[in-house]
Amino acid sequence: MINFFYIIIVFICINLLLSNSVKAQETPATPPVIIEQQLENLTENSEDAEPEDDAYLQEMQRFLEQPLNLNTATESDLKQLKILTALQIQNLISYRNIFGNFINIYELQSVPGWNVSMIRKILPYITVIDQPSIFTTLGSRLKNGEKNIMARVTQVLEKSKGYIIDTTKSFYPGSPQKLFLRYKYSFKNLLQYGITAEKDAGEQFFKGEQKSGFDFYSAHFFVRNSGIIKSLALGDFQVNLGQGLTQWMSLAFKKSSDVLNIKRQADVLRPYNSAGEIFFHRGAGITLQKKYWQATAFVSYRKPDANFITDTLNNEDFVSSLQTSGYHRTKNEAADKNVQRQITFGGNVTFTKNRLHLAINGVHYQFKYPINKSDGLYNKFALNGSSWGNYSIDYSYTYNNMHFFGEAATTEKFDKAFINGLLINLDARVDMSFLYRKITKGYQSLYTSAFTESTYPTNENGLYTGISINPTDFLRIDAYADLYNFPWLKYRIDAPTAGNDYLIQATYKPNKQMEIYSRFKSEKKAINYNPDELTLNPVIVKPKQNWRTQFSYKLNTAVTFRSRVELLWYDKNGLAPEQGFLTFADIIYKPLQKPYSGNIRFQYFETDSYNSRLYAYENDVLYSFSIPVFYDKGYRYYLNVNYDITRQLQAWLRFAQTIYPDKNTIGSGLDEISGNKKTEVKLQVLFNF
Numbered sequence: 001m002i003n004f005f006y007i008i009i010v011f012i013c014i015n016l017l018l019s020n021s022v023k024a025q026e027t028p029a030t031p032p033v034i035i036e037q038q039l040e041n042l043t044e045n046s047e048d049a050e051p052e053d054d055a056y057l058q059e060m061q062r063f064l065e066q067p068l069n070l071n072t073a074t075e076s077d078l079k080q081l082k083i084l085t086a087l088q089i090q091n092l093i094s095y096r097n098i099f100g101n102f103i104n105i106y107e108l109q110s111v112p113g114w115n116v117s118m119i120r121k122i123l124p125y126i127t128v129i130d131q132p133s134i135f136t137t138l139g140s141r142l143k144n145g146e147k148n149i150m151a152r153v154t155q156v157l158e159k160s161k162g163y164i165i166d167t168t169k170s171f172y173p174g175s176p177q178k179l180f181l182r183y184k185y186s187f188k189n190l191l192q193y194g195i196t197a198e199k200d201a202g203e204q205f206f207k208g209e210q211k212s213g214f215d216f217y218s219a220h221f222f223v224r225n226s227g228i229i230k231s232l233a234l235g236d237f238q239v240n241l242g243q244g245l246t247q248w249m250s251l252a253f254k255k256s257s258d259v260l261n262i263k264r265q266a267d268v269l270r271p272y273n274s275a276g277e278i279f280f281h282r283g284a285g286i287t288l289q290k291k292y293w294q295a296t297a298f299v300s301y302r303k304p305d306a307n308f309i310t311d312t313l314n315n316e317d318f319v320s321s322l323q324t325s326g327y328h329r330t331k332n333e334a335a336d337k338n339v340q341r342q343i344t345f346g347g348n349v350t351f352t353k354n355r356l357h358l359a360i361n362g363v364h365y366q367f368k369y370p371i372n373k374s375d376g377l378y379n380k381f382a383l384n385g386s387s388w389g390n391y392s393i394d395y396s397y398t399y400n401n402m403h404f405f406g407e408a409a410t411t412e413k414f415d416k417a418f419i420n421g422l423l424i425n426l427d428a429r430v431d432m433s434f435l436y437r438k439i440t441k442g443y444q445s446l447y448t449s450a451f452t453e454s455t456y457p458t459n460e461n462g463l464y465t466g467i468s469i470n471p472t473d474f475l476r477i478d479a480y481a482d483l484y485n486f487p488w489l490k491y492r493i494d495a496p497t498a499g500n501d502y503l504i505q506a507t508y509k510p511n512k513q514m515e516i517y518s519r520f521k522s523e524k525k526a527i528n529y530n531p532d533e534l535t536l537n538p539v540i541v542k543p544k545q546n547w548r549t550q551f552s553y554k555l556n557t558a559v560t561f562r563s564r565v566e567l568l569w570y571d572k573n574g575l576a577p578e579q580g581f582l583t584f585a586d587i588i589y590k591p592l593q594k595p596y597s598g599n600i601r602f603q604y605f606e607t608d609s610y611n612s613r614l615y616a617y618e619n620d621v622l623y624s625f626s627i628p629v630f631y632d633k634g635y636r637y638y639l640n641v642n643y644d645i646t647r648q649l650q651a652w653l654r655f656a657q658t659i660y661p662d663k664n665t666i667g668s669g670l671d672e673i674s675g676n677k678k679t680e681v682k683l684q685v686l687f688n689f
Helices: 004-021 033-044 055-065 075-079 086-099 105-110 116-125 138-143 331-335
Strands: 146-156 177-187 191-199 216-226 229-241 269-271 281-290 293-302 306-311 316-322 342-353 356-371 385-399 402-411 416-427 430-439 460-472 475-486 497-508 514-528 539-554 559-570 578-589 596-607 633-644 649-659 677-688
Touching: 055 116, 075 086, 086 385, 086 402, 086 416, 105 116, 138 177, 138 191, 138 216, 216 269, 229 293, 229 342, 229 356, 269 281, 281 342, 497 539
Parallel strands: 316 356
Antiparallel strands: 146 177, 146 677, 177 191, 191 216, 216 229, 229 269, 229 281, 281 293, 293 342, 306 316, 342 356, 356 385, 385 402, 402 416, 416 430, 430 460, 460 475, 475 497, 497 514, 514 539, 539 559, 559 578, 578 596, 596 633, 633 649, 649 677
């Protein structure tokens, strides 16, 4: 392994030289670094699958272009930012009700729980103007909105095994380009409709299995705040209920240095126009609101992918699993497409008055073919059968400087799950969070994302505590501890186990130009470890620690320099210890009032194996991001360029390459590339009319 000590010394010296020798000025706003960290964590905890739902990035871009007016913003509007806690939202609304509209942004420092650090994060997305909300008819919404078409093509230039056609083996019959097309119409946040189409690399296009062109099509029509109708969804939409035990389809973050972001917050119905092929419903939904009451109902019919099995012995057809990859490249993958039939219906009734919230939620699924999981012992309590239901009550209450929330859920078989959380503003500079979950091994749900250690809420008990301290306006310390256990077996874990996570991060931001954060994270998880091939798999704890420091400095109004160093130790004192190392340097160029911008990164990484892998968020084209997984030894660089050709037409180009000097092949199976380089090119155009 490389000598980490010398690299760190060089890194620190470079940062000090830059910070002392360059006179920095303010540059245009960029999204909070915390969002990048949360997306990295999501990818790591989802078996390296990057989130495909870009609705959040679309919303943040809309807030950058049309900042949210805090004098007219509703609780629903404030939740969309995903930056504010429930307690901060309640305090802002209460402050506004008592003292009237805000005069300027600086008044936000008077709102309880709103410190300088948090205000800096949210500042690019908000405004304070004395402008009342304007009611508009449906006709004006349909005529006066913004329309755009976005097209994107992505390709790995090197040819993998899958594109070498061999009729005796599995191969990719389609082209190596990944295509994405989206038409969208929107009028503020009140009306939105559009069509989305996508083809993955290797899938056919207007031939073979895909005679209709793209592999995936999606259409939606969504109306907000039209009289008694709070939301109306037709086509594809998402449903979010409670705290994610019953249903949660929108992007939701879990553990990160944003230790107060532990509560699920979103409208029950949301439009869907992303490329992911799993987390959405297809049908109709409506939310009606009258004073303190709100009621939602929805119905959906979909044909999800599934692994279909014909049991000739018992003359029975069933599904062994629902497929979530969205790939339909090979014959086997194409055979799984749209196999299952799924009818879903449900809704909720909500009562909200002052600082009290109560809701009853329910969702029921009916499948054409019963789900019958494999006979592995860890699947003993897995979701099975041809029908399934989840039902819950969720609640929240704000009292002075405390916000309590939770959800109690059950299935048709009366398997139970509970989540309860508490946010406390102890002082103007100290906030704490607590979350307890108890989810039985028999509790199963579809399309959910609760605040849990596991990907899905099942078979888990745990207690999370977090604290955020702002001793000064330029220093913030965030820390959390999470203790959890799994009462039943899990995949690749053949015994009940326990684990823990700890994180502490210090963020130093002395001015608008410079920001440094340094964090240490430690986690202990158990996994099967059987190098001697014993009859029973021994389950042992594999600890992992990593330390990261990231530095960002605005050199002038156009240029920002950013760099990171990260070290990782896996099973440090075990029989097979591993280490990982990653460092990169970014230059971000965005001149004011110019039609062009760009950024470039140079990166080096070295790990002993996949176990000591590391992740790094990458800038990408608009509404897109990349979070590759890095292991073995290699170099990576990428270049993003944006040019506004006219006021209506914008273009982005991305070039990224990873080089593995010690390898002769990259990847495995049909994705194996002969050579030591992997190169990706992406082109995107956006036309506004």
